[in-house]
Amino acid sequence: MTRRELDAAEIHDPSLRAAYTWCRDVNARHGRTYFLATRMLTPAQRPAVHALYGFARWLDDIVDEPDADATPESLATRLSEVEDRFLADLTAGTSDDPLLTAVIDTAARYELEEPLFRDFFTSMRMDLSVTDYATRHDLDDYVRGSAEVIGLQVLPILGTVTPREEAAPRAAALGKAFQLTNFLRDVAEDFARGRVYLPADELKEHDVDRERLSWCAEHGRADVRVRAAIKEQIAVTRRVYAEARPGIAMLHPVSRPCVATAATLYGEILDRIEDAGHDVFAGRATVSRRRRLEVACGALARAQWARTRHPAPAPPSAVG
Known part of the structure; x- marks a missing residue:
């Protein structure tokens, strides 16, 4: 399937194919819901x-999964080094790092603006001190x-039937809702x-x-006050989904x-948090694999139907 996706996206250079394959493997291992959703996209859109x-996950892991001897100062230095290198390579349009x-x-193909990446690095740095x-x-x-810029980065890959600037606030809101x-x-x-x-x-x-x-963490359960607070936060989040x-x-x-x-x-x-009585300390809320497949199967059928009626967005490299 990877070869089919890369061919459809007109990615032929061996080093590029290896880089995109690495990113796909990261998504498949760590982003279960996210990866499942990408199966609904056309093969050309997926890479x-x-x-x-893969990029977002890699940076997130620098902050959240550091080496045992890492310090906030060393992590900040590492993140700054990655940012400087990435922005320089982004300007040059090439890199010798497989992930970058x-x-x-992708940034070149879809004309993703540099501030979208700068904002992401800014939030990653916040995680080191805030x-x-x-x-x-x-x-x-x-x-x-940390999230809205991801929606804005993905938007040109998804394509729109309205002016992109009209869809952009909604895309940012969805990224926020997920976060x-x-x-x-x-x-x-x-x-x-x-x-x-x-x-x-x-x-x-x-x-x-x-x-x-801290009391809730120690006892492995949320008390009534925390449950009430979580209930209110869910209501706020649902309003963002509605937006x-x-x-x-x-x-x-x-x-x-x-x-x-x-x-x-x-x-x-x-919904699963609500089903647990808003107790976010008793266990991690997840959607069952059966439910994920149920939703995905219906969506896949709709995706295939849509492809028969609407030409898929052309790979940027094929435009012109």
């Missing part, structure tokens, strides 16, 4: 999406670079790393602070089943 995911090769090729977010505005600043969902699913895991990705002022309204979260959802109809028809699948499955993570 670029895999490249962007795929991302830079452990709490006092307000929703503060958290939104982080989410801009907020991750924050809620991973409260316990993030807290174990010393981070809280929920606005402190909103938690305080429910008498929730770090001390109370994003009209953007699906703005996408190219062959791309809609993919995005709709991702939105459905990520949204159901919130």
Whole structure:
């Protein structure tokens, strides 16, 4: 299947093919819901999406999965080195790093602007020094670079039936909704790393602070105050999904089943948290494999039908 995707995307250089294949493997191993959704895309669209995911995952792991002897200072230095190298290679249009090769090729093909990548690096640096977010505005600043830019990067790959600038706010909102969902699913895991990705002022309204979260982590269960706070955060996140959802109809028809699948499955993570009584410390909320396949099968049928009625977006390298 990888060969078919690369051929469809008109990626023929052996080093480029190897780079894109590496990114696809990363996506398949780590992004179960995300990878499943990409199967709805045309083969020509998939390599670029895999490249962007692989890049984001790689940077995320530098911050979240450091070597045992790493320090915040050494990680900051490492991240700055990667950013400087990437931006220089992006300007040059080439790289001798296998991963960066795929991302830079994708950026060139789809004319992705440099600020989208700079914003992402900014948020990754925040993870090295910021452990709490006092307000929703503060958290939104982080989410801009960690999630909204991902939606904006993927948008030209998906294609639109409206002017791109009209669809862009919806794409950014969907990236934000996914990130907020991750924050809620991973409260316990993030807290174990010393981070809280929920606005402190909103938690305080429910008498929730770090001390109370520490008690929940120690006992492996959320108390009534934390459950109430999580319930409110879910409501906020659902409003972001509602803001994003009209953007699906703005996408190219062959791309809609993919995005709709991702939105459905990520949204159901919130359902699973609710089913657990909003207890995000008792276990990690997941959508079952059976349910993922059920949603994906229906979406795949819609995707195949769409391809019979609408020409797929042409690979950028084939344009002109």
